[in-house]
Amino acid sequence: MTSSTKESSSSLAKHFTDLPSASVTSPILEYYRWAAPLYDVTRWAVLPGRRLAVDALELKPGETVLEIGTGTGSNLPSLCRTVGPSGWVIGIDLSPDMLAQARRRIRRNRLGNAILIRANAEAFALTRHVDAVLMSDSLSMMPNRDQVAALAAAALRPGGRLVAVDFGPFSGWGPLRALVRWWLRLNHVTLWTDAARTGESALWSRFRQTVTRPLLRSYATLLVARDLKQPAPP
Numbered sequence: 001m002t003s004s005t006k007e008s009s010s011s012l013a014k015h016f017t018d019l020p021s022a023s024v025t026s027p028i029l030e031y032y033r034w035a036a037p038l039y040d041v042t043r044w045a046v047l048p049g050r051r052l053a054v055d056a057l058e059l060k061p062g063e064t065v066l067e068i069g070t071g072t073g074s075n076l077p078s079l080c081r082t083v084g085p086s087g088w089v090i091g092i093d094l095s096p097d098m099l100a101q102a103r104r105r106i107r108r109n110r111l112g113n114a115i116l117i118r119a120n121a122e123a124f125a126l127t128r129h130v131d132a133v134l135m136s137d138s139l140s141m142m143p144n145r146d147q148v149a150a151l152a153a154a155a156l157r158p159g160g161r162l163v164a165v166d167f168g169p170f171s172g173w174g175p176l177r178a179l180v181r182w183w184l185r186l187n188h189v190t191l192w193t194d195a196a197r198t199g200e201s202a203l204w205s206r207f208r209q210t211v212t213r214p215l216l217r218s219y220a221t222l223l224v225a226r227d228l229k230q231p232a233p234p
């Protein structure tokens with residue numbers, strides 16, 4: 001949210017109620033323990049559409065954006081640049097190993113308007129609304145998607161927007177589809193876009209405008225939801 005006096009990062013962090021994340025046991029934590037240092041050099045080629053997703057957020061200077069599952073922070077430089085010094089980028093992630101990489105990126109790029117919080121996307125509370133939410137290749141790793149969706153919407157201000165990019169349905173990929181799904185499962189990913197594409201998901205129906213766009217012959221899907229109808233109480 002834009003305001004004449006910018007909130008400090010410590011006061012911003014206080015708006016988060018973290019769950020007892022220390023007690024969260026998730027195979028994701030173990031997976032990223034070894035995969036986090038390799039993530040940036042191996043994933044750039046297999047996760048397309050992130051730039052499009054950031055652009056689709058239509059961020060303005062001074063706004064606050066929440067990235068759910070921020071990982072090593074590949075999107076942080078462009079998000080920080082777009083909201084500018086008067087805005088904030090909040091990145092949350094379950095994996096301390098991924099957050100450690102993101103912290104390095106923040107230092108390397110001198111991103112003074114980004115904060116990172118370790119939190120479980122399936123159970124966090126935010127007592128301050130944000131203007132936009134980004135989920136970039138993260139929702140497909142979260143089993144309780146309805147819960148994540150509800151919390152993402154609850155974090156948004158009325159009129160806020162949400163953009164997700166993730167693996168697509170791989171329609172028309174023939175026998176390769178089964179192979180890809182198997183490979184994705186090995187990497188803790190399950191496809192989510194079938195529900196989102198039909199617009200039946202409870203999340204998408206809460207926005208006045210939703211657009212889905214297949215990318216690279218349905219390898220990925222970009223979902224843009226604008227103008228949240230019902231503000232959820234913070």
Ligand SMILES: C[S@@+](CC[C@H](N)C(=O)[O-])C[C@H]1O[C@@H](n2cnc3c(N)ncnc32)[C@H](O)[C@@H]1O
Nearest residue numbers: 069070071093094095098120121136137138141
């Ligand atoms: C494939 S990475 C994507 C990272 C980044 N958004 C990107 O585009 O490169 C998925 C991220 O989601 C995080 N994640 C998975 N489940 C999560 C959960 N329940 N809560 C928060 N983060 C989670 C993982 O730790 C990982 O960093």
